[in-house]
Every structure is written in structure tokens, then in C-alpha cells.
Amino acid sequence: MDETVLEIKNLSKSFAKNKVLDGISLTVKKGSVLGLMGENGAGKSTMMKCLFGIYSKDEGQISLLSKPVDFRNPKEALEHGVAMVHQELNQCLDRTVTDNLFLGRYPTRFGVVDEARMLKKSLSLFSSLNINVNPKTIMRTMSVSQRQMVEIAKAVSYDAKIIVLDEPTSSLTEREVYKLFTIVKDLRKQGVSFVYISHKMDEIFQICDEVAVLRDGKMILTSPIDDTDMNKLISAMVGRSLDKRYPDVDNTPGEDFLEVRNLTTKFEPVLEDISFTVKKGEIFGLYGLVGAGRSELLESLFGVRTIASGELIVGGRKLRFKNSRDAMDHGFAMVTEERKLNGMFGKDTIQFNITITNLPSYKTGGVLSNRKMWDAAEREAKTMKVKYVSVDELITALSGGNQQKVIIGKWLERQPEVFLMDEPTRGIDVGAKYEIYQLIIRMAKEGKTIIVVSSEMPEILGITNRIAVMSNRRLAGIVDTNDTDQEALLRLSSKYL
Ligand SMILES: Nc1ncnc2c1ncn2[C@@H]1O[C@H](COP(=O)(O)OP(=O)(O)OP(=O)(O)O)[C@@H](O)[C@H]1O
Ligand SMILES: [Mg+2]
Structure with missing residues (x-):
């Protein structure tokens, strides 16, 4: 399965005079998970937001299944099978889970929103993903991790060909991470591709097939995961090797x-x-x-x-x-x-x-x-x-x-x-x-x-x-x-x- 789903070529993007992405290229294969790493501010989220139609790119080409695309907004991206779960969740906290799932695409029946159908769809979605969330719950009353799960379910519900997960596990418990990985692996088997943004090395090695490292808006390294190791990734990210993870704890506690x-x-x-x-x-x-x-x-x-x-x-x-x-x-x-x-x-x-x-x-x-x-x-x-x-x-x-x-x-x-x-x-x-x-x-x-x-x-x-x-x-x-x-x-x- 070496079919290319997503190809990004020579992508550049500036905010005012700040060049955040500088001629970046990347390909994602069908049914594979690409880990995207890099320091804070390297440009990971920006790159994906250009893909998703949140930011407009300055230069470059993006193609999906060999067809050039240029989404003007997230709705267009979703309709073409590109979904993104954001780092900072953006949900309507005073609405129910179901409302959030169907926002902007309520199913209607004789011109009115078909609540029953929404509920039924939500239930079957959660059960297929083995997620334990009551669709009628108000978002605000749920934990961050549960809200994150809803967001992931939403991405899946769009029948996405490619799903971008931007630091999805930062507020998940270990068990939830395990569940998320199970979902990712299942979908990968069905041919869905992922871009997985994370700072956590062990996760990258656990779930990814390939890895790419951005530094200061440039693509520094792309490699199959098996051909690289933690030290190589760290030095690609920081531009130097980091021989110690922790400084000496040499303080002396007093009274x-x-x-x-x-x-x-x-x-x-x-x-x-x-x-x-x-x-x-x-x-x-x-x-x-x-x-x-x-x-x-x-x-x-x-x-x-x-x-x-x-x-x-x-x-x-x-x-x-x-x-x-x-x-x-x-x-x-x-x-x-x-x-x-x-x-x-x-x-x-x-x-x-x-x-x-x-x-x-x-x-x-x-x-x-x-x-x-x-x-x-x-x-x-x-x-x-x-x-x-x-x-x-x-x-x-x-x-x-x-x-x-x-x-x-x-x-x-x-x-x-x-x-x-x-x-x-x-x-x-x-x-x-x-x-x-x-x-x-x-x-x-x-x-x-x-x-x-x-x-x-x-x-x-x-x-x-x-x-x-x-x-x-x-x-x-x-x-x-x-x-x-x-x-x-x-x-x-x-x-x-
Ligand atoms: N809307 C914006 N306006 C101005 N500058 C922005 C905007 N969005 C991002 N930037 C700048 O672009 C650069 C890259 O940011 P980005 O969010 O892509 O980093 P990141 O790699 O996702 O980092 P992190 O790991 O911290 O999430 C940063 O220097 C940031 O300040
Ligand atoms: Mg980010």
C-alpha cells in the first residue's frame, strides 16, 4: 500500500514579516501514520491549518489523491475527507455532545432538525469506536479527555481519508491513550491515514510508520520510523544533541x-x-x-x-x-x-x-x-x-x-x-x-x-x-x-x- 494520499509541495506561509513555513514538502501514504515533530513554534500546527483551510498559504501546492486542492475553509476540507482535531479544542461547551458532532450539518426531516436521527447516529458512532460517552451530555460537564474523544469521533464521522491529530493525548489518561491508539490502528487498517503531532517520543515510536521533523519552519528530516531513533529525532528538532533529559537536582532543602x-x-x-x-x-x-x-x-x-x-x-x-x-x-x-x-x-x-x-x-x-x-x-x-x-x-x-x-x-x-x-x-x-x-x-x-x-x-x-x-x-x-x-x-x- 504505497499509494500517496496527501502531497504537500514547497509550502510557505508568513504572518506579517514572520516567515513561519519555508518551502516545506511532505507526503503521506494511504493507511499510514506520519508523526510530525518539532519544537514549540516550529510550525506544525500552522502547516496543518494551511491544509485544513484555516490559513491560506502564500506559496506551494497541496494535492489529495493526486488532485490539486486548496480548501478555503474547514468545511470544504471536511467535505473532501480531511479532518483535524485541534490542539486547543474549540467546542460549544454549553451544547450537548450530539450538537457538537453535527454542528453545521444537522440532518433535517421536513425542514426541521431530526433529533432522533442525530441521537441514533451518535450512539452508533460511539459504540463503533467503543467510546463511553452519553450523547446527551452537555460538553461543559465532561472532562477534557472526554471532550477530546468526542472530537476524535467527529473526525471519524466525516469518513475522513486523512485525520490530523494535533497533540491529542496531552490531556488523556493512559487508558484513553491506549483506546485512542486502538482506534487509530483500526482505522489505519481500513486505509485511513493520519498525521500525528506529538512531543512524546514513546508515542511516536509506538504508533507511527513514518516521522517528519520541522525546525524553524523548515523540514529537517523525513524518515521511516524504523530507520531512525530518539537521539536522531532530538538533534533534528533542537539542532544539537541533548545528552541529558534532566539537569542535576543540586538544591539543598532548608527548614x-x-x-x-x-x-x-x-x-x-x-x-x-x-x-x-x-x-x-x-x-x-x-x-x-x-x-x-x-x-x-x-x-x-x-x-x-x-x-x-x-x-x-x-x-x-x-x-x-x-x-x-x-x-x-x-x-x-x-x-x-x-x-x-x-x-x-x-x-x-x-x-x-x-x-x-x-x-x-x-x-x-x-x-x-x-x-x-x-x-x-x-x-x-x-x-x-x-x-x-x-x-x-x-x-x-x-x-x-x-x-x-x-x-x-x-x-x-x-x-x-x-x-x-x-x-x-x-x-x-x-x-x-x-x-x-x-x-x-x-x-x-x-x-x-x-x-x-x-x-x-x-x-x-x-x-x-x-x-x-x-x-x-x-x-x-x-x-x-x-x-x-x-x-x-x-x-x-x-x-x-
Ligand atoms: N495567527 C497567527 N498570527 C501570528 N503568528 C502566528 C499565528 N499562528 C501561528 N503563528 C506563529 O507561527 C509560528 C509557528 O506556530 P505553530 O503554532 O505552527 O507552532 P507549533 O509547531 O504547532 O508549536 P507547539 O508545539 O507549541 O504547538 C509561531 O512562531 C507562532 O507565533
Ligand atoms: Mg501546535
Whole structure:
């Protein structure tokens, strides 16, 4: 099966003076999965959006099954069998699953929308994909991963010849990833092709037949997956070899600083009787399976989840935060895992997003100084190595991974004493991950207390001093990072299942 489904030739695209894609060529074969890799801002999403009719290309040819195509909008692309699941999901959260599936193509009967038929089609679609979602559910009430599954089902429902998945697993649980891969493999057997964008090496090697690497808008490498390896891919991506995945964790934790005593929360999912103490200058990891209660724990420390009983003692003082503002006023900061909903102002500029949580400190004589805000934004954007043109740009003009860096930068501006980080490197490329690890260690050396949640086992083992493992919303144990391993963490994480 060596038939070519998609051929892209000499594709170029600029935003104003910024040349984002520079003469790129790529072919995708029928019934195959092509992995598309590259650093944050390399141009992966842009390339696929040119294909999908969201952006118009400046130069180049795209052909589908040997016929030249130039879709003017996503609807046209879908009608020709090209589907795309976006990195930042764009769904109508106040509508039902079925509404989202059929948006723009409601089946009608005698001129009215045929609800019964929509429901029936949705049900059979989900059952064919073995996805457990009730079509009548309102999107907002579902987890991000379930919403992602709906989006994938939608792509399938268009009878797509080629499906682009843009970092589809960044919010999926391990079991869901497994399910997604099963779906991908089934469809591949039926001749459907995929472009699979991901920063996760193991996934690329698991699911892809071929791999392509973009760097700074140029195609650096295309290869059958069997003819390459992780090191080759990394050096193609970053332009140099990266001999270490993790920096030396050489901070020295000081005295006890943050103590949680018998914390129990009020509302579902209830955390039960959690106690631990974290030191000043310590990097404290929180590990657990999805649903173990790690994010909920961070939220209750940050004042956004109601505490039923128990105590929080910070620097010897008993505190009980009323809300996140209160927590922030006491030197707490939190990077959330879902930036679009909790952390980011999408309609505003990079500068606004970086300065918004710290406005009082940019005042001169009682008036906000634009100069100071500009400088602050520049400072953090540089520290975080954000790939940007001007801090005046809308944050949505940045690539996904660069948006995440801006969110971290905004919290750094507040110089927090306690930094709560929920999956801080999600969606971030290998090179930038390393920089975030360095930053975490640097903050620890400055005496900050850091609690970091990560689902990636090597990462949590690579950058922490100690690790608390949660299981079924209780604390299963706390281990020294140097004296533990993956097996021990897994064992603890299933302790209360
Ligand atoms: N609408 C836009 N306006 C201006 N610049 C844009 C726009 N969309 C993308 N860019 C720029 O194009 C470049 C490539 O972005 P793109 O989103 O394609 O990167 P990516 O490879 O998908 O990165 P990531 O891994 O972070 O998702 C970035 O420098 C980005 O700032
Ligand atoms: Mg992207």
C-alpha cells in the first residue's frame, strides 16, 4: 500500500514579516501514520491549518489523491475527507455532545432538525469506536479527555481519508491513550491515514510508520520510523544533541515551611486526611494515577476548593485561604494543567497575560506604567524563551507550548514563595522542558517551596527531592526521590484502589 494520499509541495506561509513555513514538502501514504515533530513554534500546527483551510498559504501546492486542492475553509476540507482535531479544542461547551458532532450539518426531516436521527447516529458512532460517552451530555460537564474523544469521533464521522491529530493525548489518561491508539490502528487498517503531532517520543515510536521533523519552519528530516531513533529525532528538532533529559537536582532543602495537617475537603471528589510537610527550597513531587486527587490537592492549598477540616501551616502561621486571591496575597502561585480554561486570557496580548496578576507593582505614582508592564513582559518572555515577535501580540498568536511558557512567566512575576505546578511541561517540547526544569531548580535554590504534579514518571523522578504518592484521594506514602523507582511509585499509587 504505497499509494500517496496527501502531497504537500514547497509550502510557505508568513504572518506579517514572520516567515513561519519555508518551502516545506511532505507526503503521506494511504493507511499510514506520519508523526510530525518539532519544537514549540516550529510550525506544525500552522502547516496543518494551511491544509485544513484555516490559513491560506502564500506559496506551494497541496494535492489529495493526486488532485490539486486548496480548501478555503474547514468545511470544504471536511467535505473532501480531511479532518483535524485541534490542539486547543474549540467546542460549544454549553451544547450537548450530539450538537457538537453535527454542528453545521444537522440532518433535517421536513425542514426541521431530526433529533432522533442525530441521537441514533451518535450512539452508533460511539459504540463503533467503543467510546463511553452519553450523547446527551452537555460538553461543559465532561472532562477534557472526554471532550477530546468526542472530537476524535467527529473526525471519524466525516469518513475522513486523512485525520490530523494535533497533540491529542496531552490531556488523556493512559487508558484513553491506549483506546485512542486502538482506534487509530483500526482505522489505519481500513486505509485511513493520519498525521500525528506529538512531543512524546514513546508515542511516536509506538504508533507511527513514518516521522517528519520541522525546525524553524523548515523540514529537517523525513524518515521511516524504523530507520531512525530518539537521539536522531532530538538533534533534528533542537539542532544539537541533548545528552541529558534532566539537569542535576543540586538544591539543598532548608527548614520545614509548609505543613498540611489532616486535610479533608468538603465536596466531591473528597480528599481524605492528608498530612505532609514541605521544606523551604524543596521540590516536592505529587504522583498518582489520573483521578487520584493531585490537582484537587493543589486546588485546596490554593484556596479554590473548600476544606472541611484540617490545617494549613505556612512559615509557622496557621492559614485558611478564602479564595485564590487570598492565597496569592500570601505568596502562593499556581500553574494549572488546563491553560485555556483557568490560566489564559485568549483575547488579550502577551503583555496583558504576563502582567495581569501583578498589576500593583507596575504603578508609578499611583498610575499604571505601560513602560514597566512592557519591560516585565519582555523580561519574562525572555526568561522563559518564548518564541514571539512582540509582547503586543495576542497570546493566541503563539504556538501552544509558548502559551504555556507565558503562563509560567506570569506567575514568576509575582515572585511566589510557594509555587504549585500542575503538569507544568504539558505540551512543551524537549528543549523547552529542560529549561523549565532548570528554572524549577533555580527557584528551589532561591528558597522557594515547589510542589509539582506530573503524570510522567521519568519526569517526576528526574526533577524532585521527594515524592508524595496519592491513591484514590488519600496519601499512600512519601518517598525520597533518590531511594525510589518507577515500580515503587506504581505500587504506592494503587495502594487504596
Ligand atoms: N495567527 C497567527 N498570527 C501570528 N503568528 C502566528 C499565528 N499562528 C501561528 N503563528 C506563529 O507561527 C509560528 C509557528 O506556530 P505553530 O503554532 O505552527 O507552532 P507549533 O509547531 O504547532 O508549536 P507547539 O508545539 O507549541 O504547538 C509561531 O512562531 C507562532 O507565533
Ligand atoms: Mg501546535
